[in-house]
Amino acid sequence: MRSGEIYVGSGSAEKRLTTGGGHSRPRWSPDGRRIAFLTGAQLWTMNADGTAAKRLATRAAAGPSWSPDGKWIAFASLSCNGGPGVYRIPATGGTPQVLFPSDCRAEQLPPEPATVAPRAGTLTDRLRTDDAVAWSPDGAKIAFRGGDCESVYDSCLSVGTIASGGEQTVAAYGGGSLETQGFAVVPSWRTDGGRLAWTAYQVGETTADNQPVHLVEYNPATGTRRTVGGTLDRELAYLDTTHAAVTAQYRGGSWVMLVGLADGSRQPFHQGSQPSVRR
Numbered sequence: 001m002r003s004g005e006i007y008v009g010s011g012s013a014e015k016r017l018t019t020g021g022g023h024s025r026p027r028w029s030p031d032g033r034r035i036a037f038l039t040g041a042q043l044w045t046m047n048a049d050g051t052a053a054k055r056l057a058t059r060a061a062a063g064p065s066w067s068p069d070g071k072w073i074a075f076a077s078l079s080c081n082g083g084p085g086v087y088r089i090p091a092t093g094g095t096p097q098v099l100f101p102s103d104c105r106a107e108q109l110p111p112e113p114a115t116v117a118p119r120a121g122t123l124t125d126r127l128r129t130d131d132a133v134a135w136s137p138d139g140a141k142i143a144f145r146g147g148d149c150e151s152v153y154d155s156c157l158s159v160g161t162i163a164s165g166g167e168q169t170v171a172a173y174g175g176g177s178l179e180t181q182g183f184a185v186v187p188s189w190r191t192d193g194g195r196l197a198w199t200a201y202q203v204g205e206t207t208a209d210n211q212p213v214h215l216v217e218y219n220p221a222t223g224t225r226r227t228v229g230g231t232l233d234r235e236l237a238y239l240d241t242t243h244a245a246v247t248a249q250y251r252g253g254s255w256v257m258l259v260g261l262a263d264g265s266r267q268p269f270h271q272g273s274q275p276s277v278r279r
Helices: 123-128
Strands: 007-010 013-016 023-028 034-039 042-047 062-066 072-078 084-090 097-100 141-145 153-161 167-175 181-189 196-203 211-218 225-228 234-238 243-250 253-260 266-271
Touching: 007 266, 023 062, 034 062, 042 072, 072 141, 084 141, 097 141, 097 153, 123 181, 123 196, 123 211, 141 181, 153 181, 167 196, 167 211, 181 234, 196 234, 211 234, 243 266
Parallel strands: none
Antiparallel strands: 007 013, 023 034, 034 042, 062 072, 072 084, 084 097, 141 153, 153 167, 167 181, 181 196, 196 211, 211 225, 234 243, 243 253, 253 266
16 A cells, blocks of 8 residues: 555565555455455455456445455444444445344344545554454454453454354453553454454553554464564564564655564565555
């Protein structure tokens, strides 16, 4: 992504796929033949070369993610309880189906929300309410901002199990016994499902507890987590089990940076943001 346009890069070469601006959150399909993306908070797909653009739904949408079999696309939109919900829609288009909150599955779809205006303000302001979702590689779970945990916490990130509708809170800020404020957004699964990463921000009880925008990597099996990348790194997309593409601050702007998750190595790739990796 650069200036509201979608680019594809391979090595030093790159190709612009869109015109007109206002595009965001591109995501490659599992077979690498299509891209899901947002235009003015509407969900679209196009071929890998930028042709055959098609709008899939009229609901205001956020942060799409493909199912591993490529048959569905998950996205966030207004739920029946008035908060952010997670939907899925056939990748060829059709009627959205509610996944989370699971209590909304038996309800009629809520009225379509108005098109969401582009986020403004500081980097933290723009990220704070980003509702990008991430479908797990085994197809069983989806990570998303919000969920049932919002009845306890001011901000949280959940992993929902599609079959049961159950939710697990993996990050939380404010409310309950927590004195910190902040957010966890833009989740991303490692290619083997063994890790989940997200973009985080924290204001602690003391200045020493403050953490500017950064990346967290979480082990679902053990519940342990660690900070990866550098300060202001965000929007991680895994390349494999040891490397990722992230949005980083470089040369006074946003660049896609290739980062070694084990050794901390960093290699500038292309100017831009919101990376997605073609498998």
